[in-house]
Amino acid sequence: MAEAPAALSDFPYRIDIPTRWGDNDMLGHLNNVVYNRCIEDIVTKFTRLELGVDWLGDACYPVSVETVCRFHQQLSWPETVAAGLRIERLGESSVAYGIGLFGADRTAPAATGRFVHVYIDRQSQRPVRVPDGVRARLKDFQSADAAE
């Protein structure tokens, strides 16, 4: 992740994630697992709202096969986390996302992450090629990212 974007504005897809009281742990900062929750939040919203995937209805849908999170700065309730997502790699059956989580400083991520989806067939539960419609929308985001 050496070449990962440094600023929130470098990510082509962005959402706000308000924190909840219970997100802080006894050290008074966002619990490390909550960073994973934020990473999942932006990936699943992107997948549902931008790619149009319906996990309960589509013939194939994505499952996570790998997640990585690196912690750089502490975040703390009640601040709102700004999350950014870009497509790191679009493979045959997989999509790797690069994620940045930001606090008040939008120019340096509080955490960076990686989240890999593999599309599987609902019946066989085996990997399948990323569906054409989903693939087309992913390429649009890659183009938008490259153009910036």
Next chain:
Amino acid sequence: MAEAPAALSDFPYRIDIPTRWGDNDMLGHLNNVVYNRCIEDIVTKFTRLELGVDWLGDACYPVSVETVCRFHQQLSWPETVAAGLRIERLGESSVAYGIGLFGADRTAPAATGRFVHVYIDRQSQRPVRVPDGVRARLKDFQSADAAE
């Protein structure tokens, strides 16, 4: 809940719930919502393992319509919570459970709760009579409770 059992041993169904780091909040004690999580834990395990309910397969299944929790003592990670359940009331379509959550002191609950299930039909999503098989097992627990 004035007549609620005082000691863990008064509850006919009991499970241990190990706490997890993130269950504590920034005050250094179990977050209040985690008490609700514990109440749900014992109710759903009782329903699955003792009543034999299959939420994803049965023609009718229970949903929660009301939860209450009263906090008496603080609990804290890494202690294991001992949870106890009894049947407060078995109605036509509903079951009300009384719950006690205990820390090291098994004679005084750290929290007491109430959780009400209503059985609904999967298709209509309307309340139905508690199924005979489930009802029979619930009555067994009521008898065991009364006999103690």
Next chain:
Amino acid sequence: MAEAPAALSDFPYRIDIPTRWGDNDMLGHLNNVVYNRCIEDIVTKFTRLELGVDWLGDACYPVSVETVCRFHQQLSWPETVAAGLRIERLGESSVAYGIGLFGADRTAPAATGRFVHVYIDRQSQRPVRVPDGVRARLKDFQSADAAE
């Protein structure tokens, strides 16, 4: 809670709570404990941002002693929950809040709740009178509520 407000606009304090993927449970709807999480969310944000309470620094601070939640309609990720709060009762050391959680239909709550805070002294951990500054702000909200 028979006289509880029916519409979101009846509550004098309101926040939006975006849902997260993991908030849904295996029945495909918001898990019942997540409703408790939403109730805590609005109560703690109101207490921090409107009442100015600093849980880690103030000489006295509130802890929860009772929570109630009644479920009327299902909510589901990825919708945003709209939460409303009003002051039900301001006592010597306690504040009882009435909460409504709303989905797309802002005129009928998906859930209604009650959350009771008791202010305690940091050293003794015993109940104390709600501090004057906090009490004054609570009365402002009561007046605003009554005036509507």
Next chain:
Amino acid sequence: MAEAPAALSDFPYRIDIPTRWGDNDMLGHLNNVVYNRCIEDIVTKFTRLELGVDWLGDACYPVSVETVCRFHQQLSWPETVAAGLRIERLGESSVAYGIGLFGADRTAPAATGRFVHVYIDRQSQRPVRVPDGVRARLKDFQSADAAE
């Protein structure tokens, strides 16, 4: 993680983690973030109970700087997860743990993970050398692991 242990019995430290209803997501399996929760659970219990670290009292304590999780098999409530931990690398200020999460099949992990702690000074919040007492206990575990 190519040389990671394959079976639960290969890990020198092991705990059971009962699942909770809300750990499953709408796909009917353990939510991927819950795997991170399980990884944190075993790391923090090992650190508290075996290394004797007191996060709220010690002059220095560990914070997480990196977590990785790879998903191999699905797990599902109400099963109990068996978690295993070994020390992958003990550095100057850091400890890297290798984690395996197992379902009923104790010979093949459902997930494998990595969790890196860095010890920091409470005042400066800067990395410090892993304290001697903690280091000695970590070496005991490394020896036990190598001897098997």
